Amino acid sequence: MTKKNIYTLFFIFLSTSVDIITTSILFCHADQLVPRLSFDLKHFHVTQSVFELWVFGAIRSCIITGGLVGVIYNRDLGPKRIEKSSIVIGVLAVFMWAYSLVKMLMFSEVFADDLKQPWFWAIFSWSLLFSLLFPAQWRTLSGVSPSGDKKTESKSVNSDEEPLVRDEEANKQNDEEKKKKKEQKKSITVWRLIKFSTPDIPILLVAFIFMTASSTAEIFTPWFTGQVIQGIAIEKSQSKFTHAIIIMGLLAAASALCAGLRGGFFKVAMVRLNIRIRNYLFLSILNQEIGFFDTTKTGDITSRLTSDVTTMSDTLSLNVNVFLRSLIKSLGVIVFMVRLSWRLTVVTLIGLPIIMGVSSVYGQYYKKLSSSVQDSLAKANEVAEEVVSSMRTVRSFANESDEVKRYDIKLQVTKKLKMKEAFAYAGYIWSNELFALSLIVATLYYGGHLVVNDALTGGSLVSFILYQMELGFALESISYVYSGLMESVGASEKVFEFIDRKPVIRHNGKLKPATLKGHLEFKDVVFSYPSRPETEVLKGVSFKVEPGEVVALVGPSGGGKSSCVNLLEHFYETKSGQVLLDGIDIQQYDHGYLHEKVSLVGQEPVLYARSIKENIAYGLDEWTIEDVEKAAQLANAHDFIKDMADGYDTQTGEKGMQLSGGQKQRVAIARAIIRDPAVLLLDEATSALDAESEFLVQEALYKNLSGRSVVIIAHRLSTVERANRIIFINKGEVVEQGTHAELIQAGKKYAKLVQRQILALDLGMQEDLSSKPSCAQITAETLARVTTA
């Protein structure tokens, strides 16, 4: 048995022993101090003996001891049985609680003169206290977990069913541990939410002051209502009820004013919390490595940024507000109730646990039922989805009626569960209303009795009943707060999951050399994407790019070309090997510096919904329109931009939708070269341009980017052949490299690729050769060169 279990069992044993010993001592004292009573059972009288309280103590101790023995001797099934019987224990505890209170009331009437006897109060208080602790002790027993040594004990028993039972038990134990961890996580989340609100403490304090003021003012209303009725109906005093009404009016005005201010200040605090958390979350998301975005759905990210943050702050604000308000009101109301009549307060305390117990049992049952309803609805939806998405098949087999039946069978299950839910609801309303009504009747009956015996005024009875109702509302609100808070905690957990996520790639390199030559090197790089760690996309790739060199990466689709570019951009980390820039590992460079010196134009460049000039200057702190125009000229974009009505102020639309593919690419090239990078990466950057435009862009780039390293990925021969060096990558490996002529001469993979492309282009152009003379010209030239080579 684990140490924790031993301590728990010992503690329960100790507490139940204290219960019976103290009850016995108090019982003896009470009997001595009230000598008219005898605990001789022969003379037992319900209003004249506290013998039952001793019996309650004995019952509690026997049950707990029985539970203890059960758990010790059967540590696998014992706690489970204890849990199952917790409702019975709860009912028993409520009965003991209610009986002790009723008895206390009876005694207070019969022995009105002996009310100051300490032992008399002590035995009632003790009985009430342990009636409350009794279910808690029982619950603790159910939490005793079967320890590891049980497994070794049961191994000696050679039964076929035994391993199954043990597996089941182990699973349940795991579930329980998970549940416990979840609970712990919840409390940590609540604590973190509070910590996040620390900067708003002054605002929250002001809100709290107004809340206390408005709730206090509200608490007085039933008191003055009673005074008004006392003045009108009982004392028939004009001045008394006018006075009471004036005070009530003033209190109502003060309460309304404070309530408005309370709501306003709370809202301000929550808006601040919402914005703070949103900013934290957005920052954390933007700091994540690119691999995170490969595996996380955009919808998931945006829903955390929008609905989860809103649920988190709004539900939190509403529930904290309701909880504190109801708590203050409940405490104030109880003080007034006790002051008005402690006896009637006791009557209320008899009824409340019963009503709360019924609500809690019903709540658990309803929750189970609702989740079954959800499951059954999900199954029905699965059928509907399957059928609707394969409508052609259903129609072609004329199977509509069977599918309708299949759907209906699933819906019938939902219907049955819903019916159960409806009956459960009816039962709940019935029992709740009945208990609430019984409480009012009991209060009226007993209150009437007190009024008749001049122990209470009529006005106070009215006030008391109003307070009782207020207490009911306040406690009901508090009971809803828990589920609301849990909703907020659930949303917060999702938000904190992203806030806490540490990016796998840290952009915390510090290096910012004054000059960067642009020497690139891949040193035996092995790489796989985080979403598919088992597939090696690059298998020991090594190559170099000297400053001023234009290197083209070519090869079949999926070979790993773009992956090389991704590594050069430090989007991912290598599995092994190094990517070096000027001989230094790329990780060591400062994030901002690296992306200023290494510019990328991707396969599908994304523009933002702003003007063309703002798109070109994206991410720059300082720029002039001359810089923008110069970059646009280099990218062969200036002419088409000038032709547009708004020129450089033309809006590009969402993701640049209002521009053609080729225009978008040229704007993206301008965006890359405005930074005057030392390394330019062009990944299919001109694929959407016609051959002539591409030629012009390249001409401009080659002329103006001399001295910089350029890595080009392209499938078009016309783009590749001008490169100083061509690296052929296939299946994650560098297969060959050299100049165009060298590789053609070698007659290997590259040469074959070129031949196939020329053949395909040639065939395709038979039809429209005349319409695209420049393209034809380029192809013809290339063909001639290849043939000569």
Ligand SMILES: Nc1ncnc2c1ncn2[C@@H]1O[C@H](COP(=O)(O)OP(=O)(O)OP(=O)(O)O)[C@@H](O)[C@H]1O
């Ligand atoms: N984000 C990603 N997550 C997982 N696998 C990826 C990812 N991007 C690419 N891959 C895989 O990596 C391999 C190499 O892809 P890469 O994009 O580098 O090829 P490529 O040579 O540039 O191809 P293409 O010429 O078609 O652009 C492919 O098998 C591809 O499926």
